[in-house]
Structure formats: structure tokens, C-alpha cells
Amino acid sequence: MSSDLSLQKVSRHFGETRAVDDVSLDIRSGQFVGVIGRSGAGKSTMLRLINRLVDPTEGAILYEGRDITALKGKALREWRRDCAMIFQQFNLVERLDVLTNVLIGRLAEHGFVSSMAMRFSDEERAMAIQALDRLDLVPQALQRAGTLSGGQQQRVAIAKALVQQPKIMLADEPIASLDPANATLVMDGLKTINREDGITVLVNLHTLDTARAYCDRIIAMRQGRVFFDGTAAQLTDDVVRDIYGLEGLREFNEAVTSTSVHSSVLA
Numbered sequence: 458m459s460s461d462l463s464l465q466k467v468s469r470h471f472g473e474t475r476a477v478d479d480v481s482l483d484i485r486s487g488q489f490v491g492v493i494g495r496s497g498a499g500k501s502t503m504l505r506l507i508n509r510l511v512d513p514t515e516g517a518i519l520y521e522g523r524d525i526t527a528l529k530g531k532a533l534r535e536w537r538r539d540c541a542m543i544f545q546q547f548n549l550v551e552r553l554d555v556l557t558n559v560l561i562g563r564l565a566e567h568g569f570v571s572s573m574a575m576r577f578s579d580e581e582r583a584m585a586i587q588a589l590d591r592l593d594l595v596p597q598a599l600q601r602a603g604t605l606s607g608g609q610q611q612r613v614a615i616a617k618a619l620v621q622q623p624k625i626m627l628a629d630e631p632i633a634s635l636d637p638a639n640a641t642l643v644m645d646g647l648k649t650i651n652r653e654d655g656i657t658v659l660v661n662l663h664t665l666d667t668a669r670a671y672c673d674r675i676i677a678m679r680q681g682r683v684f685f686d687g688t689a690a691q692l693t694d695d696v697v698r699d700i701y702g703l704e705g706l707r708e709f710n711e712a713v714t715s716t717s718v719h720s721s722v723l724a
């Protein structure tokens with residue numbers, strides 16, 4: 458298949474710490490993949506490796522057969538546009554309005570001068586409004602981003618990522634700071650984009666039932682390694698207990714009761 462993402466024996470060490478340790482994965486285009494694991498398991502580092510925010514110590518990452526770890530300059534900027542990143546803390550400019558924040562997602566397409574002036578075409582504005590509409594945020598378009606709720610801000614971040622017209626969306630704990638209702642809206646937004654646009658989604662999550670509710674495939678990491686890679690149905694409590702021990706199962710279940718979200722898309 459031509460548009461697969463492939464991690465081949467990828468490791469990233471920070472001093473003595475093996476944040477990601479000999480990970481090999483093939484991710485088919487259009488999959489919705491959840492990455493779970495305890496704090497420090499290597500989830501963020503794995504997403505950052507794919508987006509090239511960090512470079513691997515060893516191994517290769519291929520996309521459509523091309524080694525993206527070798528990209529530089531314009532090619533690297535294009536790769537970062539192709540794999541949009543969403544962060545736990547939204548990464549918006551709070552003093553700017555929502556529409557402008559979304560349009561900032563288009564800057565990778567602009568030259569230096571037009572970027573500095575933040576000049577956008579009518580077509581780009583229409584694209585941004587359409588993205589906001591898909592996330593039910595048109596009424597907030599002219600509001601300052603900092604005045605929105607956390608869940609709304611995260612949906613703005615998704616709209617901003619959408620106007621990049623990415624092939625992959627990497628979401629690093631996108632619902633960790635949100636209440637269950639807002640978490641559901643954000644996960645539903647990601648799922649809709651995945652289904653309607655065929656964008657591959659890789660999302661780091663710390664709750665099992667969110668991963669089970671939304672993901673075609675769940676990857677569980679522990680100490681930088683992949684310990685489980687399968688479907689939600691295969692990730693039974695028994696498997697979780699084998700992977701993380703009784704304490705791990707309890708920890709996940711506690712997280713589930715405090716922040717569980719349920720998919721309205723899948724309902």
C-alpha cells in the first residue's frame with residue numbers, strides 16, 4: 458500500500474532513558490489509532506518522532522516509501538504540514554480571534570512576506586469558516602480564542618490543523634485537560650474528520666475506554682516499547698492486567714471513572 462506510515466526499529470534515547478525503544482509499526486492510511494500507556498511510556502516521544510520535532514537515535518520512519526527522517530528545509534516543512542499536530546494545551550494565540558487562529562494553519566503555504574503580514578485569500582477564509590462549521594464553531598469565529606472554553610479551544614486547534622489539509626493528524630493527549638462532555642466533542646470531531654476525509658489519526662490517550670470507544674487499533678506502550686497492538690475487542694481487562702499488572706488495570710480504571718468519554722459517533 459502506497460500511503461502507509463512505517464516505523465522501522467525506531468529508538469530515541471535521552472541520556473540513559475530509552476524513551477522509545479526499538480519500535481516497529483506499520484500504520485495504514487485512514488486508520489484511527491490510539492496509543493495508550495502510563496506516564497513516561499514514550500507516547501509523546503513517538504508522535505514527536507513522526508512529526509520530526511525530535512529525531513530518532515536509531516531506525517527509520519517511512520511515509521509512502523520515503524524516509525522522512527532525512528528531510529530538511531522545504532521538504533521538512535511540507536512533511537510537518539502533512540502531519541498536523543494537536544497538543545494537550547491547544548497552542549492557540551489567545552489574544553487573536555478564532556478565525557485568525559484557524560488561518561494561521563495556512564501559513565505554511567505562504568512566503569515569508571505574506572506570512573509576516575498575515576494576508577489570506579478569500580478562498581482561505583472560506584476554507585477556515587468551513588472548517589469551523591464542521592466543528593460547530595462558526596458563532597465563535599470572531600471571538601478572542603482565549604475567551605473560549607478548553608473544549609472549544611481544542612476544536613479550534615483541530616480546525617486549524619484541518620486547513621493545513623494534512624494526511625495524518627497526530628494528537629498528543631488532546632482531551633487530558635477537558636471535562637467528559639468536552640472530551641466527547643473533541644474525540645467526535647477527530648473521528649468525523651477521520652471518517653469523512655480519510656485522514657489517518659494517531660492519538661495518545663490515557664484512558665482505556667476512550668481508546669476502546671473510538672480506535673480501530675490500539676497500541677499500548679510500556680517503557681518505550683510496544684506491548685500490545687490490536688483491536689479494542691482484543692484489549693480485554695485480562696490483557697491489560699498482563700501488560701500493566703493489577704496496579705495498572707486499577708490505574709486505568711480509575712482514570713476511566715474520572716474522565717471517561719463516550720462516542721456519539723459510534724453510538
Ligand SMILES: Nc1ncnc2c1ncn2[C@@H]1O[C@H](COP(=O)(O)OP(=O)(O)OP(=O)(O)O)[C@@H](O)[C@H]1O
Nearest residue numbers: 471474475476494495496497498499500501502503
Ligand atoms: N526532551 C527530553 N529530555 C529528556 N528526557 C525526555 C525528554 N522527552 C522525554 N523524555 C523522557 O522520555 C520518557 C518518555 O517520555 P514521553 O513524554 O514520551 O512519555 P509519555 O508516555 O508521553 O508520558 P506522559 O503521558 O506523561 O506525557 C520519560 O522518561 C521522559 O522523562
